[in-house]
Amino acid sequence: MNKFSFTQARSIPEAITEVSARDEACFVAGGTNLIDLMKYFIAKPETLVDINNVGEKEAVVQNGDGVRLSGFATNADTAYHPLIEERYPLLSRAILAGASPQIRNMATNGGNLLQRTRCYYFYDVNTPCNKRAPGSGCSAIGGYNRIMAILGTSDQCIAVFPSDMCVALAALEATVQVSGPSGDRSIAFADFHRLPGDTPEIDNNLQHGEIITALDLPAQGFAKNHSYLKLRDRNSYAFALVSVATGLELDGDSIRTARIALGGVAHKPWRVPEAEAFLEGKSTTRENFNAAATILLEGAVPYKYNSFKIELARRAIVRNCLMALDPASQLPGAQPSE
């Protein structure tokens, strides 16, 4: 067990000061990922700063035409909030497809964005892993890579980002609100997470000492036509092999706006604006959704054990877009985890 000190911050500025003062300090919220990482000796913070008593506790508030999610609220309080169920059911479904009720009661929105990959080698400190130990190599590229990425990989890392919530946040074009030692800033969701490139140890563009205070959702929530589909080895309590968040705005049988984000296939939620632009003005046919899937999956590179993911993703995209036409008909893969 590594020794660490523990302090409870009483305000956001106090939390920022405590963490930014030390390189080896970090925030702890629900602890559902960080404490596991500490038990596996992957995270070795010298100081933990508890942020459960700082910031806005109301999970969701009206924010102009849209809503603001607290960075400190739990996933459960967010998913079951009436404003989210009514106006952003895509987000509610994505959150409820993740983890278990117990974990969602502890896990926070800020922590969900910052959870780390579930690559087996990342968690096994006896194997090389560039994300855990930069420069040591990637065990997954020539190893058992069934759950790994097919898009946006590098020769340094082929891990996927495991969140469900973030796939919906990508499709909804959320904005991440951050406070830090240099003040406040807003980060477009598409710019928050990173591809591995030559620095796979860096998952996102948050700086040390910066805290996620809120997530803003714009007015368009795709409440009428949306779907979240999560395909996994078990129908409950498992991370996605492939997931798809779709939001459609329709004008009769014609698509006015389309959003499609993929999970389980890359180091960040995967969106391709050209695929969405292709669908705009087109009719809601299987053929058009299949053509959009081809654009979304352009450049996909399979590894020895995960080539199945390319066809799985294609079929998931088409099926999920068709399900978005009639959200009431959604199939078992979209149901909450028990």
Ligand SMILES: Cc1cc2nc3c(=O)[nH]c(=O)nc-3n(C[C@H](O)[C@H](O)[C@H](O)COP(=O)(O)OP(=O)(O)OC[C@H]3O[C@@H](n4cnc5c(N)ncnc54)[C@H](O)[C@@H]3O)c2cc1C
């Ligand atoms: C068994 C299991 C199954 C799971 N299944 C799924 C799943 O299917 N789908 C899914 O999406 N997720 C799943 N999860 C992951 C879970 O959703 C995350 O662990 C959780 O969202 C993290 O939130 P937390 O508050 O517990 O974060 P913590 O563990 O407290 O922190 C995680 C990281 O975020 C940082 N942090 C936390 N809050 C903030 C903030 N406001 N600002 C800045 N930094 C912050 C911490 O410093 C730490 O680095 C699963 C987890 C477990 C344990």
Ligand code: SF4
């Ligand atoms: S895929 Fe990434 S996280 Fe997994 S072993 Fe390779 S470098 Fe590590």
